[in-house]
Amino acid sequence: MPEGTGALREVLPKQGQLSVEDMPALVLCKPKILPLKSVSLEKLEKLQKAAKDLSNKYYSQCIKL
Amino acid sequence: MPRRAPFPTAGQPAGTGRAPLSAHSRLPRCPGAPPQPAEAGPGGSAAAPARPRSAPAPGRSSRGAPAGEMGLEPLFQAWSYFRRRKFRECSDVCSQILERPPGEQELDSEYTVFQAAWNLKTRALTEMVYVDEIDMDQEGIAEIILDENAIAQVARPGTSLKLPGTGQGGGPSPAVRPVTQSGRPITGFVRPSTQSGRPSTMEQAIRTPRTALTARPITSASGGYVRPGTASMITNPDGPFINLSRLNLTKYAQKPKLAKALDLAALATEYAQFKDWWWKVQIGKCYYRLGLYREAEKQFQSALKQQDMVDTILYLAKVYLRLDQPVTALNLFKQGLERFPGEVTLICGIARIYEEMNNISSAAEYYKDVLKQDNTHVEAIACIGSNHFYSDQPEIALRFYRRLLQMGVYNCQLFNNLGLCCFYAQQYDMTLSSFERALFLAENEEETADVWYNLGHVAVGIGDLNLAYQCFKLTLVNNNDYAEAYNNLAVLEMRKGHTEQARALLQTASSLAPHMYEPHFNVAILSEKVGDLQRSYTAAQKSEEAFPGHVDTQQLMKQLKEHFAML
Numbered sequence: 001m002p003e004g005t006g007a008l009r010e011v012l013p014k015q016g017q018l019s020v021e022d023m024p025a026l027v028l029c030k031p032k033i034l035p036l037k038s039v040s041l042e043k044l045e046k047l048q049k050a051a052k053d054l055s056n057k058y059y060s061q062c063i064k065l
Numbered sequence: 066m067p068r069r070a071p072f073p074t075a076g077q078p079a080g081t082g083r084a085p086l087s088a089h090s091r092l093p094r095c096p097g098a099p100p101q102p103a104e105a106g107p108g109g110s111a112a113a114p115a116r117p118r119s120a121p122a123p124g125r126s127s128r129g130a131p132a133g134e135m136g137l138e139p140l141f142q143a144w145s146y147f148r149r150r151k152f153r154e155c156s157d158v159c160s161q162i163l164e165r166p167p168g169e170q171e172l173d174s175e176y177t178v179f180q181a182a183w184n185l186k187t188r189a190l191t192e193m194v195y196v197d198e199i200d201m202d203q204e205g206i207a208e209i210i211l212d213e214n215a216i217a218q219v220a221r222p223g224t225s226l227k228l229p230g231t232g233q234g235g236g237p238s239p240a241v242r243p244v245t246q247s248g249r250p251i252t253g254f255v256r257p258s259t260q261s262g263r264p265s266t267m268e269q270a271i272r273t274p275r276t277a278l279t280a281r282p283i284t285s286a287s288g289g290y291v292r293p294g295t296a297s298m299i300t301n302p303d304g305p306f307i308n309l310s311r312l313n314l315t316k317y318a319q320k321p322k323l324a325k326a327l328d329l330a331a332l333a334t335e336y337a338q339f340k341d342w343w344w345k346v347q348i349g350k351c352y353y354r355l356g357l358y359r360e361a362e363k364q365f366q367s368a369l370k371q372q373d374m375v376d377t378i379l380y381l382a383k384v385y386l387r388l389d390q391p392v393t394a395l396n397l398f399k400q401g402l403e404r405f406p407g408e409v410t411l412i413c414g415i416a417r418i419y420e421e422m423n424n425i426s427s428a429a430e431y432y433k434d435v436l437k438q439d440n441t442h443v444e445a446i447a448c449i450g451s452n453h454f455y456s457d458q459p460e461i462a463l464r465f466y467r468r469l470l471q472m473g474v475y476n477c478q479l480f481n482n483l484g485l486c487c488f489y490a491q492q493y494d495m496t497l498s499s500f501e502r503a504l505f506l507a508e509n510e511e512e513t514a515d516v517w518y519n520l521g522h523v524a525v526g527i528g529d530l531n532l533a534y535q536c537f538k539l540t541l542v543n544n545n546d547y548a549e550a551y552n553n554l555a556v557l558e559m560r561k562g563h564t565e566q567a568r569a570l571l572q573t574a575s576s577l578a579p580h581m582y583e584p585h586f587n588v589a590i591l592s593e594k595v596g597d598l599q600r601s602y603t604a605a606q607k608s609e610e611a612f613p614g615h616v617d618t619q620q621l622m623k624q625l626k627e628h629f630a631m632l
Contacts, residue, residue: 024590024593024617024620024621025590026555026556026559026587026590026591027556027583027586027587027617028522028525028552028553028556028583029243029548029549029552029553029581029583030241030242030243030549031485031489031518031519031522032243032515032518032519032549033253033450033451033454033455033481033482033485034477034478034481034482034512034515035252035253035254035255035447035451035478036253036254036255036443036444036447036469036474036476036478036479037254037255037256037476037478038254038255038256038443038444040256041255041256
């Protein structure tokens with residue numbers, strides 16, 4: 001059920017409860033749904049990667065000289 | 066736009082000095098082939114005019130042999146490369162054509178060939194780097210901070226993209242859905258313009274990881290063609306030889322050259338006596354790039370008055386969004402929808418704006434509308450899928466992601482999402498193989514880190530804490546700044562009883578990601594257990610800032626306040 005506002009309310013018995021203990025537990029970060037990339041973004045990244053590789057190549061060549 | 070024939074007209078006489086038809090048994094050559102060693106058979110020049118210009122059978126061009134061997138007219142060869150999307154080869158052949166000296170032919174036809182080759186080359190170069198301009202929306206850090214276009218200092222809630230309205234959308238809370246740096250929940254789809262939102266301080270801006278999305282691609286070869294373009298345009302009385310490709314080319318050059326693009330566009334508009342909507346749009350785009358948003362808006366408005374086009378509406382909406390006026394953009398889209406009912410890009414635009422404003426329920430509604438019109442729209446499917454996942458409906462999310470798979474989307478993110486949905490929908494057979502595939506398809510370390518992180522969650526879910534520990538460690542190996550992994554490792558360490566290590570990890574997590582409430586809350590709990598109430602209180606405050614609706618934080622704060630009141 002979605003944790004909507006007041007979608008479900010807990011029903012606690014008023015009688016017969018001896019003790020209530022609420023240990024605050026550490027929370028985990030949530031699983032991540034990865035966003036899909038658009039075609040433009042992929043193309044951009046590909047171009048930029050190519051440019052970067054090219055510049056790295058030239059840089060390493062310059063270093064060698 | 067009238068399409069110019071890519072090869073010279075048939076008026077060229079045979080005795081032009083070009084290689085005559087060979088008497089070989091080789092495939093007959095079109096008379097336009099580059100100068101061959103003189104193999105002139107006696108029947109050569111007589112036969113030449115008999116062959117029509119566009120002789121080479123289309124079938125042969127697909128073999129891809131170089132122009133000389135196959136005897137193809139080089140311009141035709143270049144054209145066929147272009148059609149087959151081999152842009153680099155096309156531009157190389159065009160360069161060859163252009164480098165050839167004009168020779169003794171008639172100036173007129175040679176000029177035509179020259180123009181055609183040049184046109185083709187620019188188009189090829191543009192196609193290599195062309196990105197849909199409507200999606201391109203990169204804001205530099207300086208542009209954001211030094212933004213002078215602010216309409217009001219403090220925007221009313223729900224009307225600004227910079228301050229997303231809190232919880233008016235009724236979507237899943239940060240208790241369930243991870244949140245990005247700007248406080249917005251993670252979306253299902255990312256485009257060039259969805260960066261991590263606009264940072265509010267300079268410090269945050271610098272810290273925002275800008276993963277290689279800052280540099281613009283520069284094609285240096287194209288720079289040289291700008292000047293011939295301008296020159297030829299001015300001398301050429303029939304202006305519309307210019308086409309979109311050339312303008313994009315000029316714009317993708319560096320900023321100083323942008324001024325040239327603007328000159329070009331302004332000149333053309335003047336020439337067209339301000340009646341040509343297309344040039345107004347181009348000027349508007351130049352202004353947009355230069356940051357002059359109000360001028361851009363004027364241009365687009367006037368272009369819209371002249372001619373209703375969906376693209377103009379989209380560009381104008383981009384301007385409004387950059388001016389931080391999402392409501393205006395929304396109204397614009399809605400008006401556009403009246404004129405273009407059912408237009409997918411407009412509906413999608415509305416949905417994106419709602420998502421940016423944190424109004425998830427309206428966004429979901431509009432994405433569903435998009436799907437009614439076009440049920441293969443990847444963005445809509447992905448967003449609805451992620452909404453369902455975070456609304457505790459992984460089976461429905463699974464259906465959506467399966468649809469994407471059926472459509473042929475095949476990348477790391479999709480398999481990761483499939484794995485997660487399978488696991489939470491209790492289809493355990495598919496889970497691990499999906500994750501394996503995701504790992505295989507990951508293109509860089511960040512994607513790998515994401516997949517390992519989610520695998521860690523799966524491990525926690527099945528109770529294998531050792532595996533979870535290893536997965537989170539692997540996440541950190543691939544991406545040292547993964548705050549969520551640090552937080553989860555801290556939780557695991559706490560379970561083992563290593564309090565100090567947990568605290569150190571939480572420290573790292575909270576400094577890496579101050580917008581996340583989990584590390585702060587965990588620090589608060591830890592400190593309270595140990596008795597360090599002051600630290601606990603400050604951490605709890607930070608957690609409340611990040612996520613005001615967290616019940617446990619509120620309870621903790623209440624407890625602490627009671628303690629302090631007693632003292």
